[in-house]
Amino acid sequence: MLRICILSTFIALTYGINLDFLLANGPTHISSTNSYFIPYGDPKSNLTMKLLQVDPHTGLWVNILRGPPGAVLGTHRHYDQVYGYTLKGAWGYREHPEWLSRAGDVVHETPGSVHTLFIDDNHGETETLFFVWGALEYLDEHGKTKEIEDWRSILQKYVDYGQKNDLPIVDVTYPKQKVEDVHFHSHDKIDL
Numbered sequence: 001m002l003r004i005c006i007l008s009t010f011i012a013l014t015y016g017i018n019l020d021f022l023l024a025n026g027p028t029h030i031s032s033t034n035s036y037f038i039p040y041g042d043p044k045s046n047l048t049m050k051l052l053q054v055d056p057h058t059g060l061w062v063n064i065l066r067g068p069p070g071a072v073l074g075t076h077r078h079y080d081q082v083y084g085y086t087l088k089g090a091w092g093y094r095e096h097p098e099w100l101s102r103a104g105d106v107v108h109e110t111p112g113s114v115h116t117l118f119i120d121d122n123h124g125e126t127e128t129l130f131f132v133w134g135a136l137e138y139l140d141e142h143g144k145t146k147e148i149e150d151w152r153s154i155l156q157k158y159v160d161y162g163q164k165n166d167l168p169i170v171d172v173t174y175p176k177q178k179v180e181d182v183h184f185h186s187h188d189k190i191d192l
Contacts, residue, residue: 038161045071054151073117080134082109089126
């Protein structure tokens with residue numbers, strides 16, 4: 001097997017054959033130093049977000065939301081699911097006072113849920129890693145749409161902020177192309 005890998009690499013390098021498709025399902029390393037925190041939400045809340053990855057094929061956007069005690073992210077509705085992992089501090093939803101997410105906690109937000117995220121006053125600066133699929137619909141006090149945020153709009157905010165502040169723009173889109181679906185063969189099935 002090693003000989004085949006070495007031979008195919010030699011042929012690819014010699015004849016310029018692109019073997020990138022072999023890496024399509026490989027792991028991706030996303031360095032947190034490749035991105036930077038940008039202002040997010042109402043400027044009065046001093047919330048910032050570090051965009052780590054966007055996936056244009058699934059609509060996923062991965063970010064770290066950071067905020068000081070008392071900060072509030074506006075009321076919003078989720079079009080798809082979200083997972084949040086609290087890195088430090090504590091946060092919750094005004095609509096769910098029965099719990100507070102602290103460092104090490106995981107929160108799953110279901111599609112269609114509506115809530116107002118706040119940073120708890122008693123736990124210092126808070127950082128949460130979010131995996132957001134689909135869009136967020138920000139709502140005003142009457143439930144009317146103010147803004148819709150998805151991978152495209154957040155990526156544009158990241159690029160605009162970088163350009164305005166003369167910061168490097170790192171391509172955080174992955175994968176670059178849609179990977180073909182894996183098909184399993186029924187003759188490999190084992191009855192238990």
